[in-house]
Amino acid sequence: MIFGGMYVDSKIYVPGDAMATVSNILASEWLFRLGFVSNLVGLILQLFLVHVLYELFKSVDKGQARLMVILVVAGVSVAFLNNLNLYAPILLFSSAGYLSAFNPAQLQTLAMVFFDMYKHGIHIAEIFWGLWLIPLGLLVYKSGFIPKALGVLLIVGCFGQLISSLSIFLFPGYSTILTPIAETIMLGELPIFLWLLIKGVKDQQPSTRTAS
Numbered sequence: 001m002i003f004g005g006m007y008v009d010s011k012i013y014v015p016g017d018a019m020a021t022v023s024n025i026l027a028s029e030w031l032f033r034l035g036f037v038s039n040l041v042g043l044i045l046q047l048f049l050v051h052v053l054y055e056l057f058k059s060v061d062k063g064q065a066r067l068m069v070i071l072v073v074a075g076v077s078v079a080f081l082n083n084l085n086l087y088a089p090i091l092l093f094s095s096a097g098y099l100s101a102f103n104p105a106q107l108q109t110l111a112m113v114f115f116d117m118y119k120h121g122i123h124i125a126e127i128f129w130g131l132w133l134i135p136l137g138l139l140v141y142k143s144g145f146i147p148k149a150l151g152v153l154l155i156v157g158c159f160g161q162l163i164s165s166l167s168i169f170l171f172p173g174y175s176t177i178l179t180p181i182a183e184t185i186m187l188g189e190l191p192i193f194l195w196l197l198i199k200g201v202k203d204q205q206p207s208t209r210t211a212s
Contacts, residue, residue, distance in 0.1 A: 007035070008031055008032065008034070008035030008038075009035070011024065011028060011031065012024045012025055012028065012031075012032055012035075013115060018108040018109055018111060018112035019108055021089075021108075021111065021112060021115065022089065022093070022107075022108045022111050022112075025089055025090070025093070025111070026093060029090070032090070033090070036083065036086055036087055039079075039083055039086070040080070040083060043076045043079050043080055046072060046075075046076055047072070047073070047076060050068065050069050050072040050073070050132075051069075053065075053068065053136065054066075054068065054069050057136075057139040057140075057143065060139050060142055060143050060144075061138070061139060061142060064135040064138055064139050065135070065139060067135045068132050068135040068136050068139065071128050071129075071131050071132035071135070072128070072129070072132050074128045075125045075126070075127075075128030075129045075132070076125075078121065078124055078125040078128065079121070079122070079125040081121075082117075082118055082121030082122065082124070082125060083118070085114045085115070085117040085118035085121055086114070086115070086118045088110075088111070088114035089111035089114055089115065092107050092110055092111050092114075093107065093111070120168065120169075123164075123165040123166075123168045123169070124165070126161055126164065126165040127161075127162065127165045127166070129161060130157075130158045130159075130160075130161025130162045130164075130165060131158060131162070132158075133154045133155065133157050133158035133161065133189055134154075134155055134158050136151075136154050136192075137151045137152065137153075137154030137155035137157075137158065138151065138155070139151070140154060140192060141155075146192070146195060147195070150191050150192045150195060151192075153188035153189070153191055153192070154188060154189055154192055156188045157187070157188035157189035160181075160187075160188065163181070164179050167179065
């Protein structure tokens, strides 16, 4: 998703300029399609990731581990459907006969509308990706085999994610101010994954306890 959501987006999307955005799509259609597919692959990998985390933490608290999975699956589902908005510009310029009812300027405007819908859809998915950090943070905190501080950082990261996502809808005029602050808070979710990469998931064993 980093490739499609950041690199490709920076090469294609020109905020407020429908003509330039569409020109970039048509000039780099293969790159655009590759970015689209990479988004889907990234979402599928998220499902595998949460499965690994569920297996790791289910003996700590099965209820919270299940809630974690539900929230991730909800976010992935929203994001999967939202990617249709990203793909829509390709369909609009596919030379299909029924599109002759629209002139080029109208098609460019429609493409931009779908792009903006896609970006807002990402923020909706991110609400779930923020919420899942709460059960994950609690599981880490209670696990006994991962530093409690990492669990606290995850919970704090949840609020950063929610501020970043909800500010777009509630305070659009202030999102440029709130988003950088929220993204700084969101960095709290990185240490746990670095910890697991360095220590190794298989090496982490939960302390003996009865699963809830």
